[in-house]
Amino acid sequence: MRMNNIKFFLALTCIFLLLVVSACSQKDAQLIQVSKSKNSCKYSKWLQIYEGEKSIEIKIIHPDHPERIYSFSCIKIASKNLSQSKEYILIPCKNIAALSATHIGMLSVLDAENTICAVSDSKLVYNPSVKDGLQSGAILSLGESQEISMEALLSSGAKTIVHSAFSGDFPHREQLKKMGLTCIPNFDWREEDPLGKAEWLLLFGYLTGKEELAKNIISEITQSYNQILKNVKNQSKEKVIFGNFIRDYWYAPAGESYNAQLIQDAGMNYIYRKTKGTGSVTIPMENILMDTKDVKYWINPGFSTKAEIVKSNPKAKNLNCYNNGKIYCYSHDVNKFWELSAVHPHLVLADLYSIITLNSPKNLHFYKELR
Amino acid sequence: MTNKRIPFILVCSLLLVPLSAFIHLSTGEITVSLSDFFSAFFDFNADNSTHILIREFKFPRIFMAILAGGGLALSGMLLQTLFNNPLAGPYVLGINSGASLIVALTLMSGFEFFGTDIGLIGSALIGAFLAGIIMMAVAHRIRSQISLLLVGLMFGSFTSALVSILESISGAESLKAFTLWSMGSLQQVEFSQLPLIGFVFICGVILSFFLIKPLNMLVIGERSAGLLGLKISQVRFLIMGITSLLAGLITAYCGPIAFVGLAVPNLTRILLRTQNHRWLILGNLFFGAIFLLLCDSIIQLFSKQIALPINAFTSIIGAPFVVFILMRKLK
Numbered sequence: 001m002r003m004n005n006i007k008f009f010l011a012l013t014c015i016f017l018l019l020v021v022s023a024c025s026q027k028d029a030q031l032i033q034v035s036k037s038k039n040s041c042k043y044s045k046w047l048q049i050y051e052g053e054k055s056i057e058i059k060i061i062h063p064d065h066p067e068r069i070y071s072f073s074c075i076k077i078a079s080k081n082l083s084q085s086k087e088y089i090l091i092p093c094k095n096i097a098a099l100s101a102t103h104i105g106m107l108s109v110l111d112a113e114n115t116i117c118a119v120s121d122s123k124l125v126y127n128p129s130v131k132d133g134l135q136s137g138a139i140l141s142l143g144e145s146q147e148i149s150m151e152a153l154l155s156s157g158a159k160t161i162v163h164s165a166f167s168g169d170f171p172h173r174e175q176l177k178k179m180g181l182t183c184i185p186n187f188d189w190r191e192e193d194p195l196g197k198a199e200w201l202l203l204f205g206y207l208t209g210k211e212e213l214a215k216n217i218i219s220e221i222t223q224s225y226n227q228i229l230k231n232v233k234n235q236s237k238e239k240v241i242f243g244n245f246i247r248d249y250w251y252a253p254a255g256e257s258y259n260a261q262l263i264q265d266a267g268m269n270y271i272y273r274k275t276k277g278t279g280s281v282t283i284p285m286e287n288i289l290m291d292t293k294d295v296k297y298w299i300n301p302g303f304s305t306k307a308e309i310v311k312s313n314p315k316a317k318n319l320n321c322y323n324n325g326k327i328y329c330y331s332h333d334v335n336k337f338w339e340l341s342a343v344h345p346h347l348v349l350a351d352l353y354s355i356i357t358l359n360s361p362k363n364l365h366f367y368k369e370l371r
Numbered sequence: 372m373t374n375k376r377i378p379f380i381l382v383c384s385l386l387l388v389p390l391s392a393f394i395h396l397s398t399g400e401i402t403v404s405l406s407d408f409f410s411a412f413f414d415f416n417a418d419n420s421t422h423i424l425i426r427e428f429k430f431p432r433i434f435m436a437i438l439a440g441g442g443l444a445l446s447g448m449l450l451q452t453l454f455n456n457p458l459a460g461p462y463v464l465g466i467n468s469g470a471s472l473i474v475a476l477t478l479m480s481g482f483e484f485f486g487t488d489i490g491l492i493g494s495a496l497i498g499a500f501l502a503g504i505i506m507m508a509v510a511h512r513i514r515s516q517i518s519l520l521l522v523g524l525m526f527g528s529f530t531s532a533l534v535s536i537l538e539s540i541s542g543a544e545s546l547k548a549f550t551l552w553s554m555g556s557l558q559q560v561e562f563s564q565l566p567l568i569g570f571v572f573i574c575g576v577i578l579s580f581f582l583i584k585p586l587n588m589l590v591i592g593e594r595s596a597g598l599l600g601l602k603i604s605q606v607r608f609l610i611m612g613i614t615s616l617l618a619g620l621i622t623a624y625c626g627p628i629a630f631v632g633l634a635v636p637n638l639t640r641i642l643l644r645t646q647n648h649r650w651l652i653l654g655n656l657f658f659g660a661i662f663l664l665l666c667d668s669i670i671q672l673f674s675k676q677i678a679l680p681i682n683a684f685t686s687i688i689g690a691p692f693v694v695f696i697l698m699r700k701l702k
Contacts, residue, residue, distance in 0.1 A: 246551070247551050247554045247556050247558075247559070247680070248556050248558045248559075248678070248680070249674075249678045282678045284399075284400045284671070284674040284675070285428060285558055286399055286400050286401050286424060286428050286429065287400045287401065289420060289423065289424050289427075289428060290401055290420055290424065293420050312547070312551070313559070314559070314561050315427060315428065315558070315559075315561070318423050318427050318428075
């Protein structure tokens with residue numbers, strides 16, 4: 001009797017082990033299936049998209065915690081037998097809450113503004129059809145991006161929320177998930193490569209079912225960008241400064257930042273190109289005066305006239321580049337820049353290249369000389 | 372013995388002012404020689420970057436540190452004597468907050484006039500004066516020193532809330548202008564503005580010297596001073612006027628700078644051990660200047676590592692000092 005019991009337990013253990021092994025091998029097979037497919041993003045550091053046979057896997061890596069990966073499976077047909085451990089997005093998405101200017105810009109490039117049902121910071125919207133939607137009430141304004149109105153969000157009927165995740169996860173993410181809403185963090189603003197930032201267009205392409213169009217646009221952008229890079233043979237001799245004073249300090253793009261990459265690609269002789277960091281560098285007021293003694297170009301002061309610069313900080317009129325140089329900025333049409341520059345890095349590059357190589361560049365896409 | 376000790380300390384502190392200014396000059400990111408410093412004034416060359424650096428950047432900053440430190444300390448001392456409260460000061464009693472509120476109102480109104488020097492000084496002065504009048508009315512009813520302090524802090528919170536509401540409804544440009552101003556800075560003043568600022572400051576200091584006798588009488592209490600023939604309401608009005616002039620002027624150009632007006636007058640009393648306002652006025656002017664010059668020198672020293680606003684740094688030093696004073700009083 002005891003022997004029989006032992007045999008019974010051994011058999012049971014073997015069956016259990018077999019089940020576990022087979023489950024693991026199935027899971028491995030699934031993983032292999034996804035990982036075997038090629039990542040559609042070539043330049044992006046934080047976005048990965050894999051096209052599987054049955055679904056599209058989107059993986060978003062948190063830049064500050066790379067071990068934290070947001071995974072989404074895009075499916076075309078809803079099913080009741082879906083795994084509870086995964087987060088699914090039914091594509092094409094019909095109701096997207098686009099909570100950043102760049103998101104609106106990317107959706108507009110795909111001609112998918114009609115999928116937008118809610119936006120934040122509505123005062124800063126540039127896109128005419130989104131503006132019309134806001135005016136007619138078809139698109140809801142959710143307030144400022146840092147203080148989103150949850151009630152307005154829920155009443156907008158949004159099913160997919162794309163947010164910039166400046167301060168971590170979207171508020172009430174888990175509760176919203178239970179209500180069937182998917183929150184997708186967008187870290188395009190943390191990309192250091194301009195083409196990597198533009199590649200976030202693919203995310204919107206897959207979400208809206210316009211992935212082929214998105215791929216074609218990215219391909220064209222990459223070609224144009226590389227074409228300009230070929231034209232840039234040598235670094236310009238003229239020195240360039242970026243940024244402006246914020247009260248007592250000058251904030252400029254750090255040497256390893258997204259902007260610094262664009263500046264370097266345009267062949268500009270940026271004076272802080274050797275600084276470390278991917279954000280911005282802080283320079284004391286005194287240093288700026290001495291560092292910019294022979295700087296001829298001042299880019300992105302954040303104002304649209306020279307008078308506005310001096311009004312903001314009277315010390316600016318002591319700078320050589322203010323008195324004897326040329327100043328360019330996008331501030332005359334700032335909303336256009338924030339909405340479209342991320343998805344058109346080739347146009348920003350073309351503008352910067354024209355500024356540094358031509359005497360009086362005309363037909364700039366985003367920039368204008370300050371008078 | 373005492374008579375000699377106080378002048379000795381004051382002479383030493385007077386000598387420490389240029390020494391602190393020299394330390395300030397040498398802790399900057401770009402050091403300049405003394406010969407360059409003087410040639411920037413007596414042999415100025417507009418094409419020489421070092422001359423521009425000294426005239427437009429270094430000198431106005433040092434000048435404002437001296438004036439703001441001395442002016443805030445002096446106005447703090449006047450308030451402490453007026454309210455007979457060592458915890459009084461332009462920041463704690465909401466004088467700075469009043470100035471901030473009116474500056475916010477005027478800057479965000481969008482009128483060009485309020486962006487000018489006169490407009491800015493005028494609005495800060497009116498705001499500081501109104502806040503002072505309110506606090507005087509409250510002090511008339513409240514005898515407890517701690518309660519008055521709490522009312523001042525509440526007043527500060529109230530005006531901050533009003534400023535926040537103004538910020539939320541104002542346009543982007545005016546909001547930007549006010550936000551930058553409220554960060555506090557010794558570096559925004561231009562060389563050409565210094566004569567006007569210096570003139571108003573000197574007026575405030577001279578007027579306070581005329582009040583030495585009434586200030587000394589107020590030390591024994593308002594009632595006793597009244598019995599000795601002091602016209603209390605007239606003196607109150609004058610003290611509040613001078614305080615508003617000095618605190619308003621400094622707040623207008625440098626933004627709010629916390630705790631200098633509270634910490635330095637107490638420090639001066641501890642060091643001089645006198646209630647004679649002849650010495651206290653001088654002591655506050657010198658110690659205030661030294662205090663702010665040294666604070667700003669430390670900010671300069673670490674400017675590459677951390678972008679610290681002057682208001683934040685004076686709070687870091689001043690807040691523990693207030694706790695120290697409170698502890699001493701409670702003992």
